[in-house]
Amino acid sequence: MDKTVRGPAYVVGDSVDTDQIIPAEHLVYSMTEPDERRLYGCYAMSAVPPAGQGLPTGNTPFADCDADREGLPSRFKVIVAGGNFGCGSSREHAPFAISEAGCRVVVAESFARIFFRNAVDGGFLVPIESPQRLIDRIRTGDDVEVDVDSATLTNHTTEETFLLKPLGEVAEIVRAGSVFEYARQKGLIPS
Amino acid sequence: MTLTEKIIARHAGRDRVAPGEHVWIDIDVLMTHDVCGPPTIDIFKREFGEAARVWDKEKLVIMPDHYIFTANKHAHRNLEVLRAFASDQKLPHFYDAFSDRYKGVCHVGLAEEGFNRPGSTLIGTDSHTCTSGAFGLFSTGVGNTDAALIMGTGKLWVRVPETMRFVFEGTLPPYLMAKDLILSVIGDIGVDGATYRAMEFDGHAVYDLGMPERMTLTNMAIEAGGKNGIIAADDVTVAYVKERTDAAFEVLHSAPDARFHSEYRYDVSEMEPVVAKPHSPDNRATVSEVAGTRLDRCYIGSCTGGKLEDFVAAASILRGNEVRVDTYVVPASTEVDRALDTQQIDGVTLREIFERSGCKIGQSSCAACLGGPPDTFGRTHGTEVVISTTNRNFPGRMGSKSSSVFLASALTVAASALHGVISDPREVLV
Numbered sequence: 054m055d056k057t058v059r060g061p062a063y064v065v066g067d068s069v070d071t072d073q074i075i076p077a078e079h080l081v082y083s084m085t086e087p088d089e090r091r092l093y094g095c096y097a098m099s100a101v102p103p104a105g106q107g108l109p110t111g112n113t114p115f116a117d118c119d120a121d122r123e124g125l126p127s128r129f130k131v132i133v134a135g136g137n138f139g140c141g142s143s144r145e146h147a148p149f150a151i152s153e154a155g156c157r158v159v160v161a162e163s164f165a166r167i168f169f170r171n172a173v174d175g176g177f178l179v180p181i182e183s184p185q186r187l188i189d190r191i192r193t194g195d196d197v198e199v200d201v202d203s204a205t206l207t208n209h210t211t212e213e214t215f216l217l218k219p220l221g222e223v224a225e226i227v228r229a230g231s232v233f234e235y236a237r238q239k240g241l242i243p244s
Numbered sequence: 245m246t247l248t249e250k251i252i253a254r255h256a257g258r259d260r261v262a263p264g265e266h267v268w269i270d271i272d273v274l275m276t277h278d279v280c281g282p283p284t285i286d287i288f289k290r291e292f293g294e295a296a297r298v299w300d301k302e303k304l305v306i307m308p309d310h311y312i313f314t315a316n317k318h319a320h321r322n323l324e325v326l327r328a329f330a331s332d333q334k335l336p337h338f339y340d341a342f343s344d345r346y347k348g349v350c351h352v353g354l355a356e357e358g359f360n361r362p363g364s365t366l367i368g369t370d371s372h373t374c375t376s377g378a379f380g381l382f383s384t385g386v387g388n389t390d391a392a393l394i395m396g397t398g399k400l401w402v403r404v405p406e407t408m409r410f411v412f413e414g415t416l417p418p419y420l421m422a423k424d425l426i427l428s429v430i431g432d433i434g435v436d437g438a439t440y441r442a443m444e445f446d447g448h449a450v451y452d453l454g455m456p457e458r459m460t461l462t463n464m465a466i467e468a469g470g471k472n473g474i475i476a477a478d479d480v481t482v483a484y485v486k487e488r489t490d491a492a493f494e495v496l497h498s499a500p501d502a503r504f505h506s507e508y509r510y511d512v513s514e515m516e517p518v519v520a521k522p523h524s525p526d527n528r529a530t531v532s533e534v535a536g537t538r539l540d541r542c543y544i545g546s547c548t549g550g551k552l553e554d555f556v557a558a559a560s561i562l563r564g565n566e567v568r569v570d571t572y573v574v575p576a577s578t579e580v581d582r583a584l585d586t587q588q589i590d591g592v593t594l595r596e597i598f599e600r601s602g603c604k605i606g607q608s609s610c611a612a613c614l615g616g617p618p619d620t621f622g623r624t625h626g627t628e629v630v631i632s633t634t635n636r637n638f639p640g641r642m643g644s645k646s647s648s649v650f651l652a653s654a655l656t657v658a659a660s661a662l663h664g665v666i667s668d669p670r671e672v673l674v
Binding site for chain 2: 068070072073076077078080081082083084085089100101102136137140141142143144145146163165166167170171174175222231232233236241242
């Protein structure tokens with residue numbers, strides 16, 4: 054996992070649930086076959102209601118897989134969210150879809166617990182909590198940089214820096230890359 | 245220690261655990277289904293090798309239930325993946341679709357097949373795995389990666405949750421169901437009111453309920469963000485379990501000096517029928533506040549609202565009447581489906597009551613609770629306004645991003661079906 058991530062921010066509101074992150078009708082695709090796997094990135098965040106897609110203006114899709122578009126499905130690198138991000142189902146497809154779109158960090162006021170551990174244990178993205186509500190301080194498209202080790206978010210567009218919450222005990226799993234690598238390092242499973 | 249702490253401690257090989265600690269626990273049952281099973285199997289093979297064997301085939305349960313009755317080719321491919329794995333691993337607890345063993349919705353199937361054993365740990369690749377906690381066990385949902393780790397090792401790391409206690413006293417009036425109680429709780433504490441915590445339900449009104457209704461309470465712990473919902477086992481639990489398994493189990497209780505994060509008390513005799521308005525399970529209103537809201541559809545089904553008690557309740561209102569709007573009935577399990585033909589009210593079977601009143605009856609599965617492929621039974625496709633016994637009403641949950649879903653008890657849904665508008669069951673119950 055990269056220690057710093059810099060790029061355009063994508064801002065959403067409170068309680069964005071897993072059905073909004075990746076609607077259930079798409080869960081039939083293989084998560085390993087490359088062509089099907091890419092679809093998860095294409096449909097990431099696709100059911101967030103239009104007014105909430107990229108605050109404050111809304112109506113900004115997170116991902117775009119038009120045929121003439123090359124590269125990653127999303128140009129956004131950091132999701133900035135309100136509280137209870139990822140509530141709802143246990144589908145690991147949710148952090149996977151965001152990651153497949155090309156976004157590897159979510160900063161939220163709080164996370165639903167299954168989303169949080171799926172993001173960490175699968176090594177898909179780094180979920181970091183913010184002690185303050187950043188969705189009123191950052192606009193979709195702002196150039197932001199998250200430093201995982203120092204737990205800071207810098208908004209280069211406004212030249213502001215915000216302190217985030219330390220990862221705590223799960224930092225070891227984040228550093229290892231996934232729960233499997235962590236378990237091997239700890240000797241819980243043979244390497 | 246609380247009940248949840250005791251179970252975690254025993255499965256961590258410890259005398260005590262305290263909230264906030266991270267511990268590795270042994271898993272007694274791992275359950276997966278057709279949506280998360282195939283990717284879990286992929287990760288299991290990637291991490292442990294193509295020839296790896298599951299840690300204990302007696303402890304692995306596979307119950308396909310999500311996308312069964314659909315023409316979607318990917319959905320059928322996923323069922324094939326499960327079949328090949330179950331055959332290769334010689335799994336004894338595979339309940340294949342389109343076979344005599346098919347169960348329907350896994351959370352109800354786990355109870356019916358005797359996998360919910362007091363004092364045990366049960367983990368599933370589905371957020372509503374917390375349903376099983378109604379049997380006095382620790383159960384929670386995980387993703388594919390955690391499930392694959394369990395599949396290879398039988399172990400899972402958990403952060404020991406604090407426990408919130410919800411005590412229901414009084415006698416439940418005939419117009420209320422467990423769904424009214426849990427929607428009231430979620431309305432009080434919010435969709436993140438129990439995040440990272442256990443929700444323990446207690447009190448005479450809880451123990452007056454049968455097992456299926458208790459499962460409605462624990463089922464929706466996740467809708468408040470809870471890690472697990474739990475109800476200590478009593479004689480009703482023990483009788484249900486012994487009828488369905490010879491496996492050993494241990495009845496545990498929260499100690500008298502257990503420390504709870506908080507305690508909420510309710511007198512059920514003073515509670516009212518409630519709904520969760522669109523688009524969040526904590527958007528509570530009393531039925532009387534929203535009565536008269538025009539509906540396009542009624543839906544009775546799912547792990548939380550498609551159990552036998554739900555259909556008995558709905559039939560008691562629909563009997564001898566006709567529905568005014570499209571009304572979908574989906575038994576959660578094949579056992580519930582069969583009971584529609586044996587359970588009677590005044591000599592008429594539940595199935596006959598539903599058919600005569602104009603309901604559409606579907607096959608046991610998750611069906612439209614979570615939308616699914618476009619040909620899913622009961623799925624929304626437009627701007628439908630739905631009242632449903634299911635457990636989530638986030639935008640797009642039942643299929644169409646433009647539809648609106650109210651959550652309610654089977655009594656309230658059935659009363660509403662008769663009028664085509666949201667209706668209070670007190671008006672039609674005699």
